[in-house]
Amino acid sequence: MDNKYITAFAPASIGNLAVGFDMLGLAIEGAGDRVSVRKVSEKGVSIKEIYDLNGNPHAGLSKNSNENTASIAAQALWQAENGQDGIEMLIYKGIPLQSGMGSSAASAVAGAVAVNALLDSPLPIAELMPYVLEGEKFASGGIHADNVAPSLIGGMVFCPPSYLPKITSIDVPKNISSVLVHPDLIVNTEESRNGLTNNYSMSQWLEQQSYLAGFLLGLQHNDLALIKNNMHDVIIEPQRVGSVVCFDDIKTSAMEMGALGCSLSGSGPSIFALCENDIAPDVKAKMMDIFNSNNINSQGWVSPLNSSGAYVES
Amino acid sequence: MDNKYITAFAPASIGNLAVGFDMLGLAIEGAGDRVSVRKVSEKGVSIKEIYDLNGNPHAGLSKNSNENTASIAAQALWQAENGQDGIEMLIYKGIPLQSGMGSSAASAVAGAVAVNALLDSPLPIAELMPYVLEGEKFASGGIHADNVAPSLIGGMVFCPPSYLPKITSIDVPKNISSVLVHPDLIVNTEESRNGLTNNYSMSQWLEQQSYLAGFLLGLQHNDLALIKNNMHDVIIEPQRVGSVVCFDDIKTSAMEMGALGCSLSGSGPSIFALCENDIAPDVKAKMMDIFNSNNINSQGWVSPLNSSGAYVES
Numbered sequence: 001m002d003n004k005y006i007t008a009f010a011p012a013s014i015g016n017l018a019v020g021f022d023m024l025g026l027a028i029e030g031a032g033d034r035v036s037v038r039k040v041s042e043k044g045v046s047i048k049e050i051y052d053l054n055g056n057p058h059a060g061l062s063k064n065s066n067e068n069t070a071s072i073a074a075q076a077l078w079q080a081e082n083g084q085d086g087i088e089m090l091i092y093k094g095i096p097l098q099s100g101m102g103s104s105a106a107s108a109v110a111g112a113v114a115v116n117a118l119l120d121s122p123l124p125i126a127e128l129m130p131y132v133l134e135g136e137k138f139a140s141g142g143i144h145a146d147n148v149a150p151s152l153i154g155g156m157v158f159c160p161p162s163y164l165p166k167i168t169s170i171d172v173p174k175n176i177s178s179v180l181v182h183p184d185l186i187v188n189t190e191e192s193r194n195g196l197t198n199n200y201s202m203s204q205w206l207e208q209q210s211y212l213a214g215f216l217l218g219l220q221h222n223d224l225a226l227i228k229n230n231m232h233d234v235i236i237e238p239q240r241v242g243s244v245v246c247f248d249d250i251k252t253s254a255m256e257m258g259a260l261g262c263s264l265s266g267s268g269p270s271i272f273a274l275c276e277n278d279i280a281p282d283v284k285a286k287m288m289d290i291f292n293s294n295n296i297n298s299q300g301w302v303s304p305l306n307s308s309g310a311y312v313e314s
Numbered sequence: 315m316d317n318k319y320i321t322a323f324a325p326a327s328i329g330n331l332a333v334g335f336d337m338l339g340l341a342i343e344g345a346g347d348r349v350s351v352r353k354v355s356e357k358g359v360s361i362k363e364i365y366d367l368n369g370n371p372h373a374g375l376s377k378n379s380n381e382n383t384a385s386i387a388a389q390a391l392w393q394a395e396n397g398q399d400g401i402e403m404l405i406y407k408g409i410p411l412q413s414g415m416g417s418s419a420a421s422a423v424a425g426a427v428a429v430n431a432l433l434d435s436p437l438p439i440a441e442l443m444p445y446v447l448e449g450e451k452f453a454s455g456g457i458h459a460d461n462v463a464p465s466l467i468g469g470m471v472f473c474p475p476s477y478l479p480k481i482t483s484i485d486v487p488k489n490i491s492s493v494l495v496h497p498d499l500i501v502n503t504e505e506s507r508n509g510l511t512n513n514y515s516m517s518q519w520l521e522q523q524s525y526l527a528g529f530l531l532g533l534q535h536n537d538l539a540l541i542k543n544n545m546h547d548v549i550i551e552p553q554r555v556g557s558v559v560c561f562d563d564i565k566t567s568a569m570e571m572g573a574l575g576c577s578l579s580g581s582g583p584s585i586f587a588l589c590e591n592d593i594a595p596d597v598k599a600k601m602m603d604i605f606n607s608n609n610i611n612s613q614g615w616v617s618p619l620n621s622s623g624a625y626v627e628s
Contacts, residue, residue: 214474
């Protein structure tokens with residue numbers, strides 16, 4: 001039995017993207033999780049170790065393979081494809097937990113992509129969606145693909161629940177970058193989701209759907225004014241920003257600097273902005289400055305909109 | 315003073331288009347209103363006559379220029395552009411009233427486009443939006459552009475209230491046609507609008523906005539499966555179809571024949587379908603057959619998705 005580890009990388013991602021709650025996500029560059037797998041004689045998927053950002057055993061995650069998105073996704077794929085023997089897994093967390101950066105999604109994707117490489121006939125990457133969704137289901141308590149889909153195939157992805165496991169890649173302009181800043185604060189996705197109201201008026205609903213449609217048409221036509229005029233979340237953002245100090249300051253500053261839009265990444269606490277490439281580094285620095293002036297450490301990334309998805313490293 | 319009449323034609327249109335309530339509309343070919351105007355010495359806009367489909371004086375419309383969308387739009391433009399003297403207007407209704415085909419919108423558009431041609435410096439056609447909206451406001455009691463916008467500039471138009479008077483033309487595939495069938499039934503748009511509930515759940519709202527976005531991406535990629543999977547109205551259609559007999563039969567038949575989607579045009583009673591060009595005539599015939607077998611006369615049209623907007627005829 002070939003006993004070498006195969007390692008897959010899966011990037012972090014921005015869920016919701018202001019206008020597409022639960023149905024729009026964007027891969028980012030430079031942050032992600034890695035999962036290494038190898039075949040072993042013992043049946044099933046076992047997690048040998050989970051490492052934190054510093055390379056130490058992770059203090060916050062269980063090694064029970066029924067309680068980690070990487071092993072759950074891996075196991076679902078392995079079973080569906082009748083993989084023989086068992087799998088031993090190492091997980092390297094590169095994304096902070098509950099950061100709004102798709103941490104659990106990236107683990108699920110890296111787990112599935114790594115195990116896929118162990119199959120005699122690996123599946124095309126988009127066909128891993130049903131399995132990574134199994135992982136995400138464990139993490140968020142529902143079927144939401146706005147992190148797993150971009151982490152899997154890269155770029156910006158339209159992935160509404162009604163069409164899953166099919167997903168649609170969105171053509172994106174090359175002159176726009178994403179900026180993502182993660183402050184050292186923690187927000188629980190499931191609690192954040194459960195805290196949302198379920199009462200909306202028809203006019204709110206119409207306004208929000210017009211923003212999603214206008215945003216997509218703006219991307220299609222590379223019409224910066226149309227993008228900017230539609231990058232609004234009048235439904236979710238107002239209910240969630242209270243949990244992220246400095247949000248209003250950061251958004252105001254980003255928009256004053258010329259950003260096309262700025263909102264929470266997923267349920268936060270990370271904040272993202274879209275802007276033209278040339279101002280992206282300055283927007284990132286400004287966002288981090290504001291956190292810093294509030295005594296909050298942060299990390300930031302600038303990515304193209306067509307940032308790559310998951311891949312096998314070795 | 316040049317005393318010749320100038321005549322403008324403005325096409326009928328399909329409002330809402332199943333997925334874009336109040337924000338998406340489509341021009342159709344072969345039906346529309348005409349408005350003829352000429353300068354006269356008496357100030358203001360006066361309606362000399364309104365003709366019905368048979369060329370007789372119209373029994374159902376007032377000649378008071380404050381009570382017709384054509385004259386209201388014309389007057390708004392004439393005043394804004396400081397038109398000298400007055401205007402005498404003839405209106406030729408080619409679209410049945412309260413048909414769901416944008417009858418009042420086409421009159422407003424034809425009125426504005428005709429008067430625009432009388433100006434020393436006519437405006438670009440899209441800049442007539444504020445004036446045609448004045449007409450539509452009178453007709454529907456609100457600012458809804460999903461009929462005036464396509465009637466004015468043609469094709470398929472994204473025109474949400476939040477972005478008016480700006481509108482966005484949508485790139486459309488050439489292999490898809492619209493089918494529109496108008497039965498001899500009457501539905502009042504304003505009453506239909508007021509009868510809508512204002513309570514929607516978050517999941518309904520998310521589902522519907524995903525359909526609008528998926529429909530637009532389907533058009534962009536000419537992905538027929540994506541268009542078909544998203545041409546659903548789970549919000550408005552269920553509340554309105556009860557007023558149009560045969561709707562369920564017609565929709566079922568159209569879909570069985572291979573249509574991509576079928577819904578009410580505006581608030582009905584007209585019904586439209588989108589389908590590939592080759593089956594469009596048969597779908598139209600089938601829809602009319604079903605009305606006929608219910609002892610309801612109907613008229614039908616097949617149009618390309620990029621059907622032309624309003625123009626000056628003479």
